[in-house]
Every structure is written in structure tokens, then in C-alpha cells.
Amino acid sequence: MLKSITLHKPKKAVVTIIDRIEELERKNNELSLQLEQANKEMEAFAYSVSHDLRSPLRGIDGWSQALSEDFEDSLEEKAKIYLSRIRYETMRMHELIEALLKLSRLSRRVLERERIDISSMAEFVVERLREHNPQRRVIVVIEPGLTVFADRFLMDIALSNLIGNAWKFTEKKELAQIEIGSTFYDNERVFYIRDNGAGFNLAYAKKLFGAFQRMHKPNEYPGIGIGLAMVQRIILRHGGNVWVETEVDKGATFYWVIRSNV
């Protein structure tokens, strides 16, 4: 390409263009190095924070528990209720910290790619869900023979969260349906998981894939909002993308691509 240009343009212009391209490339490399560095520091920070915060949290729960147990007779009913609130909130904070810890672990893991049968991995995930919720009636259709070149451990976490969500947010449907399959999008194989559950309003879902972002109330559907953040990190680490199509009460479809050449 550049050669054909040299034939038709004055030499000086070409040299400046090439210089410019090289300069941009250098800048680009520099920036991605910095970004990588910043990410690493963030992860290390999240990791140490989640460790060091655990100890004072233990103290808060420990002494609240000691107070309510050792002074059972002298504490008023209301005081006991307040104490149980403190303990409940402490556990919530603990859960959030554990979730951060999990996220930082995902990012620190070194990818080990192999050919994975996504279809049978999904079967296993569904089997586990059925064992845990034998009372649920869910029709699951999985396209056979789907494979990706990815890290098995991480893909299992991503799939478990996506399928787990579909399973959870179809809970209030008479007849829950989940479909896992693939389609083509811009010449690329795209995987999807579709359910006929609660869905949500996309207009409000700007930060859906961020940590602790939820579109439903915890007393309607339990959870702390870490699942999709993990899914996104996993897919991004594989050089891919994940996105969603959904409407309130019309179910949700999560799409994801994984690129094996990164």
C-alpha cells in the first residue's frame, strides 16, 4: 500500500506520513501499556482492600454478637433488633467485599486457552441449577456442538452467571424458557442466551455490566449485582464483547463474542 503511494507522491510527504504513523503507533503502544499498568494497580488495590477490611468487619460482627448474647437479659427488645440490623449490614458489606475479591481474582488469572464445548458446559450448569431447584419447571434448549477457544475455568464462571440469571429472572413465569445458541453477526459467530423472564428497561441500564449494578429490587430477585461484571471482565479478557437486548417483561437476550486470536 505505502509502496504504491511512493510511486505517485513526492517523497517528502510520504516520509512525513510514515513518520506520523510510526509516532501514532508508538503513542498507542505507550497508552495501552499505561492502561495495563493502571488496571494492574487497581486490581492489586482491590485485592488488598478486600483483605484488610475483613478484619475490622469481623470485629464489628463479633462485638455485636457478644453484646446481644452476653447482655441478653438486660437489653431491651428494640436494642436487640438494632443489633441484628448492625449484624445484617455487616454481612452485606462482607458480601460486597468478597465480590470485589472475586472480581480481582478473575483479572489476575493467567488465561489458559483450550477448545471448549460450550454446549455441554451449559448442560452441566443447567443440571446443577435443576438439582438446587427441583421445584422449578424450566424448558432449556441448547444448540449442540458450540465450541470456543477459551479459558475453561473462566468460561464456566461466565456461563454459570448468564444461565443463572436467566434461571433467576424467569422465576415468576408460568412456563420458563431458556435458549442457548449461536448466530452470525458481521461475519462473526455470536453466542446468545435468551430467556422469557422479567427483562428490564434498557434505557436505565447504562452501567449494567459494572459491579453492584442491579435493575431489580433485592426482595423481588435476590443478588448483589456482581454476576454481569464478572461476565464482562471474562469476555473482555478474551478479546470479546457482550451486550444485551431486552424489554420489561419480554425476556432478555445476552449476546457475546470471543475472539481467539488475542
Add this chain to the structure above:
Amino acid sequence: MNKKKILLVEDNPSDIELTTRALEKSKISNSLVVKEDGAEALKYLFEECGKADYDDYPALILLDLKLPVVDGMEVLKQVKADDRTKRIPVVVLTTSSEEDDIDNSYDLGANAYIRKPVDNDRFIVAINYLGLFWLLVNEPSYRY
């Protein structure tokens, strides 16, 4: 029950008290010796224990990993490397769940690894089991 001492190596005063309380709640009546850093713990084990006129070796060591001066991993290493102390059960009792910490502890000869639960009810249960097992169910070596 075996009436020897329990050695708790832990630097956080709140944790020391909560552990003491949990042992009491579990009706574990062995007396407790507390050392607040790794160096003190090693000094106690190697210079004070085992002397006829002084202190006997503990029946159980509860060891935190994050300690000032000499860290828990080093304490574990020295305890398990010394003929006088290597058969004393060491239970690592820590907030860390880092895989490396767990593996390194076992590699150095830790007998158990417990990640202190945040929920204090569960912590008391853990201490209760631990006391029952290591002080009652488990048959210790008679030669240390």
C-alpha cells in the same frame, strides 16, 4: 480433656478477645497463652517451653499469618522444622483466603487452615469444632 496450654499467636487485640471468648463459649478450659508477634511466639516455644521448671509445650498452636516482626509463615516453618515442636498441631487461623497462603501453609506442615468467618456465630462454631477435634478426638504424640 488434655489440660495442656493453647498458644494463640495473634496481634489484633480485638481478635485476641474474640478468640478467648469463643474458646470460653465452647467450654474449652485449657489455659491460653497469647503471643502478639512471631518473634515472641518463637522465643516462648524455644526458650521457655520444655524446661522442667518452666512451661510445658502447648497442646495446640493457633497461628495468625499476618504478624508483626516475624510473620506467621516463618513461625510455622521454624516450629515444623524443630524436633522439639514439630509434632504440635498447628492450626492456621487467619483472614486470608489467598491460595498461595493456603498452599504454603500446608507445604510447611500446617495441620489445618481456617479462614476466620466474619459471622461470629460461625466463628464460635469453628472454634468449638477445632477444640473438640484437636484436644479431644485427635490422639496427640506423647513425645514433644
